[in-house]
Amino acid sequence: MVIKLIVKVALIISLISLSGCASFPPKPWVKPYERQFLADPIMRLARHPIANMHIAHVLEGRESARGAEGTGGGGCGCN
């Protein structure tokens, strides 16, 4: 229930922030030339995709939680 609420609030914020409404026109607040820190490879969650795929595979066979891993998923493929 709490998670659902968080997701809804996040979506509402996104909708507001993305709204094309002329009376409330938030502009993108981080300009392209201000993104040098974000572009640094150390900031990437998928800095090492092949390692992330292995970690997801190790965990999916040993834990019941699945989904939203960010690696595409696909199941353990094992029994």
Add this chain to the structure above:
Amino acid sequence: MAAVVAIKVKFRFLLQVIGALSCLMLTFTGQAAVLEPDRADVLYHSYEGGGMTIDGPAVLLRKKASESVAVTAYYYLDTISSASVDVVSTASPYREERHEGQLGVEYLNDKTLMSLNLRKSDEDDYLAQSFSVNVSQDTFGDLTNLSLGFSYGDNEIKRNGDDNFEEQSEQYRVRAGINQILTSKLVANLSIEAVADKGYLNNPYRTVRFVDSSIPSGVGYQAEVYPETRNSFATKLSASYYLPYRAALLFHYRYFSDSWEIDASDIEIGYRHPIGDNIELEVKARYYQQSQAEFYSDLFPYQDAQNYLARDKELSDFDDITLGVGVTYLLPESLSIGDTRSEATLQWDYIDFNYNNFRDATADAGIGEEPLYGFSANVIRAFISIYF
């Protein structure tokens, strides 16, 4: 029953989210995006813990065919030697191999990235095939990236030593995500994914144990029986923060629930710190906990005690902690070939599993009074990445 209704509500909610994101994806335009750079990764992986040893290689290749099309190929091999507590208590240790291959293609049109991925995993007693489609869109001055995805998988399950055994299962996955730049140093990502399984979801080798006073050992065994459907829903919030000096703080929290009444959550925090121009250090800590499946029991009171029966430790109440450290060495230009850039990485994870209602049946103790089970595992990854 309540869990099934809750999951259905979540599925309906996911469809609403997908509808909203689809509308948003059509709303904004701006500068065109670019595909990720070409790269090749070659990895050796090793897992050792709880009586299991698994290792093997993996290769990931990614190459642009043009400015708008890229192809990926992935191969992964597990060589498994198992004498885990489940196996030792009721069966014989075994060795087997699992081969996995994936092929993918990405197509970029302006700010919309579409991808198709095919996957096949093959071992003696399990064949899994799936496809996955994803679409993502940069929007709002490229501060926001919205994504949607769908996967379908078909599994053929066999049992070694029993030629007449053949079962099937299917899996559907639907996911949506939003990646949002919040400040010049903070980016966050919210992902949700629903997974629906139907068919034979058991492990064909595993058994449950029950009290049987008619035999000298006092304990009998029968095959596990799982429901033929399972629906789950996961929500994950991730964030990366660039610290005042050149280092990054990484975070994620995921909440999971399913129709088998398993609730789980995991939280991870990582820290990435470059040293000089050529070394990156990374440390992480992760905590995971889950409740048991509704039909799980370590010891049933008698045979056929309920419709569904499980004593799979992965369905029990447990938690685990991962501590990880990694180092990446960025090879200097003098050691690179031509215009390529290369990195060598070594990562080590230590995982400690603690089961709260799964007992070690191999221990010398009264039935149902054995010590609770627990084990630790060491996971190693060594890989080279080449960007070209």
